[in-house]
Amino acid sequence: MSQSENTPHTSIIAQNCEKVNTKITSGASPSTSWVYSDLVKEHFLNPCNFLMGDEAQFACDAIGVVGNPVCGDQMKMFLVIKDGKISDVRWKTYGCASAIAATSALSELIKGKTLDEALTVGPETITAYLGGLPEHKVHCSVLGHEALAAAIANYRKKP
Amino acid sequence: MLEQSDHPIYLDHAATMPLLPIVKQQMQEALLADYGNASSLHQRGHMAHQIVEAARSQIARLINADPAEIIFTSGGSESNNTVMETFRDRKVAVSAIEHPSVLESAKARASQVTILPVDAEGRVSPADISPDVDLVSVMLANNEIGTLEPLAAIAKHCKKHNIFVHTDATQAFGKIKIDVRTLGVDYMTLSAHKIGGPIGVGVLYVKQGSPYHPLILGGHQENRRRAGTTNIIGIAGFGAAAAWCWDHWSCRKWAGVAKLRNELKQRILQEIPYCTCNTPAEHSLPHILNLSFAAAEGESIQLYLSEQGIYVGTGSACAAGDLRPSHVIMATKHDAEIAHNSIRFALGLDTTEADIERVMQVLPPIIARLRDMSTIKLGEKDVSI
Numbered sequence: 001m002s003q004s005e006n007t008p009h010t011s012i013i014a015q016n017c018e019k020v021n022t023k024i025t026s027g028a029s030p031s032t033s034w035v036y037s038d039l040v041k042e043h044f045l046n047p048c049n050f051l052m053g054d055e056a057q058f059a060c061d062a063i064g065v066v067g068n069p070v071c072g073d074q075m076k077m078f079l080v081i082k083d084g085k086i087s088d089v090r091w092k093t094y095g096c097a098s099a100i101a102a103t104s105a106l107s108e109l110i111k112g113k114t115l116d117e118a119l120t121v122g123p124e125t126i127t128a129y130l131g132g133l134p135e136h137k138v139h140c141s142v143l144g145h146e147a148l149a150a151a152i153a154n155y156r157k158k159p
Numbered sequence: 160m161l162e163q164s165d166h167p168i169y170l171d172h173a174a175t176m177p178l179l180p181i182v183k184q185q186m187q188e189a190l191l192a193d194y195g196n197a198s199s200l201h202q203r204g205h206m207a208h209q210i211v212e213a214a215r216s217q218i219a220r221l222i223n224a225d226p227a228e229i230i231f232t233s234g235g236s237e238s239n240n241t242v243m244e245t246f247r248d249r250k251v252a253v254s255a256i257e258h259p260s261v262l263e264s265a266k267a268r269a270s271q272v273t274i275l276p277v278d279a280e281g282r283v284s285p286a287d288i289s290p291d292v293d294l295v296s297v298m299l300a301n302n303e304i305g306t307l308e309p310l311a312a313i314a315k316h317c318k319k320h321n322i323f324v325h326t327d328a329t330q331a332f333g334k335i336k337i338d339v340r341t342l343g344v345d346y347m348t349l350s351a352h353k354i355g356g357p358i359g360v361g362v363l364y365v366k367q368g369s370p371y372h373p374l375i376l377g378g379h380q381e382n383r384r385r386a387g388t389t390n391i392i393g394i395a396g397f398g399a400a401a402a403w404c405w406d407h408w409s410c411r412k413w414a415g416v417a418k419l420r421n422e423l424k425q426r427i428l429q430e431i432p433y434c435t436c437n438t439p440a441e442h443s444l445p446h447i448l449n450l451s452f453a454a455a456e457g458e459s460i461q462l463y464l465s466e467q468g469i470y471v472g473t474g475s476a477c478a479a480g481d482l483r484p485s486h487v488i489m490a491t492k493h494d495a496e497i498a499h500n501s502i503r504f505a506l507g508l509d510t511t512e513a514d515i516e517r518v519m520q521v522l523p524p525i526i527a528r529l530r531d532m533s534t535i536k537l538g539e540k541d542v543s544i
Contacts, residue, residue: 044459045466050532065534070495072456072476072484074534094533096458096477136482 036097037131043101048108051078051090058090064151066143073099073140077107077147081155085114091144098133099141105129106144115152121145167468168514173302173330173447173505174472179355182399186357189395197389198380207391214398218362221401222328222347223338230363230384231394235329236260238348238363241374241385242296242325243268249293254283254308255490258327261296262486269294280439281306281491285316294323299347300331303474303487303503304437305447307335314343323369329353329361333404334413334444345369351393354409356400360393416506417445423504423515424448431523433537435497437488446507449474451488451500454537455529460502463525469518474501496535 036044051058060078067074073095080088089111093103105126110118123142127133133142169177189210195203197211212226219226232238235258243251243264251269253261255277265272273292275283281304283297295317300307314324325346328337333354339347347364351357365371371384378386403409428434433453452460457475464471474485476499484498492498504518530537 044462047532052531067534069499069535072482072495072499076534092532092534094454094535095456096475097462098477099456100459100532137477140482141477 035134036101037133039105039129039131040098040101040133043104043130044097047100047104049090049104049111050107051092055090055092060088060090062151062155064147064149064154066146066150067095069094071140072096073143075099075103075144075147077103077144077151079148079151079155081115085112086110086118087112091147093144096137096141098137099143101130102126102133102142103144103147106148110148115155119149119152121148167470168510168517169470170504170506170510170514170518171470171472172507173305173353173503175352175358176355176507178357178396179400179403181403182356182396185399186392186396189392194391197391207389210391210395210398211389214394214401217398217401217405218349221333221337221405222349222364223340224364225367227382228339228364228367230365230381231390231397232361232363232385233359233390234352234361235327235348235350236361237374238350238361239296239325239327240264241363241372242294242346242348244374245370245372246294246323247372250291251294251296252288252292253296254298256281256301256303256306256487257296257298258302258329261298261327265296277306277490279491280442281308281487282439282442283308283313285309285313288313288316288320288322290320290322292322294325296325296327298330299326299328299337299342300335300444301487302330303447303472303485303501304439304449304491305330305443306439307331307442307444309442310342310344318343331444333400333409334446336410339364339366351397351400354400354404357393357396360390360397362397412508413445415445416508416510419510419512419515420446420448420504420506422512423506423518424450426515426519427522430519431526435492437492437497437501446505448504448506449488449501450504451492451497452502452526453496453500453530454533454535455526456499456533457501459529460500460525463529464521467521467525469521472503472505474503475499 061081062079065076076092078090089107091103093100109121122145126142194207197207215226215229219229239260247268248270250271251265252273252275253265254275275287281301297308317324323345326344327348329350332349345366349362351360373384375386435451437449457473458477461473474488476482476484484495488498488501
């Protein structure tokens with residue numbers, strides 16, 4: 001159990017996301033006052049598939065990382081691969097709201113896909129899925145696919 | 160889930176201050192009056208002229224200046240640019256933590272710009288000022304971390320070498336006692352909206368006899384020092400805010416805010432591990448508290464807090480238009496992560512004990528959650544104090 005499961009946030013952590021039905025549980029400000037789209041906001045407030053607690057405890061087949069804390073964004077993807085498909089995925093992200101939302105969105109987009117299918121998910125797909133991002137945010141916060149590519153490359157290098 | 164408060168808690172008073180009720184009232188009165196152009200000689204013009212001159216006196220007395228030394232501008236940025244225009248093609252030294260409207264306008268106009276280094280608390284040392292510069296610009300108090308600069312000592316040093324001194328007092332104005340004579344500065348920038356006045360009006364104090372070149376040409380307004388039809392409504396609001404500060408001894412009120420600010424600081428440092436305080440323990444404005452939370456990025460903290468109705472500022476690159484982390488924290492802490500992870504709490508005169516309590520209910524779980532999500536492991540780098 002991670003520490004955060006004991007925090008008041010537990011109820012807004014949805015690990016298996018159905019964004020269509022997910023209700024945002026807090027909302028001091030109306031969506032019009034938010035700089036990002038509603039879907040970005042939802043993925044930021046209720047991110048899907050993030051790896052809670054110690055990453056060493058999560059058994060996975062491949063890990064990939066991209067970014068640098070000095071630049072303000074870093075993503076790490078953890079893949080469980082069965083029969084050539086991504087059967088499960090977790091991630092960790094250090095970064096801003098759009099970085100968290102974009103990694104969450106990516107994790108939803110690649111689940112169940114073959115490795116080659118997953119590699120076709122790029123920044124445009126992620127951005128479109130999220131209903132757009134401020135232009136200046138795209139190149140620095142939509143990096144998760146690079147971590148995914150690194151994870152897949154690491155996996156394929158394995159003997 | 161976290162409890163929602165009935166009212167939002169605004170802790171971003173360094174960004175802008177809500178309009179004071181008396182300011183709203185006097186601006187409305189000015190709006191409803193059938194004023195003319197302050198430059199016109201007829202009755203309506205004269206009425207506008209009187210509003211402007213009353214405001215000029217109200218602002219002048221607050222900094223112990225002569226009303227003739229007060230030039231109205233569109234705000235702090237214009238005032239700062241005007242000083243740099245005056246020193247076009249001259250040698251200028253500015254501190255590393257100045258507002259961009261000083262840094263960038265100096266670089267655009269001066270023949271040579273020296274960036275004065277600051278210590279870990281953000282303070283400039285007068286000894287670093289080279290005698291061969293023509294102008295030194297050092298802010299009275301920093302807007303991000305609250306550091307008070309040793310302006311009197313800087314000005315004293317500069318006078319020895321016949322260097323003119325400008326100070327951007329935008330953030331300090333109304334919070335601490337300011338006397339342009341004892342400070343010994345030649346130019347001072349002020350802004351209305353940091354003291355409860357309207358956005359869009361500022362002042363440049365220019366000591367009598369100091370060099371001056373207008374930034375905006377083409378009119379006789381402001382004694383030919385700033386062209387453009389006078390902003391009567393904005394100036395009426397600025398005057399009302401300055402009068403409020405004078406009548407209510409605003410500096411004493413603000414000094415009282417330090418108690419709550421210090422309490423917030425102590426509680427955060429005690430209840431949340433791996434924090435760095437970026438605001439100096441001494442020599443700081445009473446209401447600003449800037450802290451960095453290791454492994455938790457500032458924009459994310461800011462937006463999670465915003466969802467809980469708590470409004471703060473951040474030095475994160477992600478929240479900035481140019482995607483660069485706070486130059487102030489880079490100059491003081493020399494660490495991009497500390498800059499990305501920084502949050503500024505700027506308390507107001509109406510901030511209560513209950514507000515601080517609510518911040519302390521909401522903030523620790525937000526930091527814990529972001530740290531849980533983060534790729535950065537705590538303790539891998541020593542960032543604790």
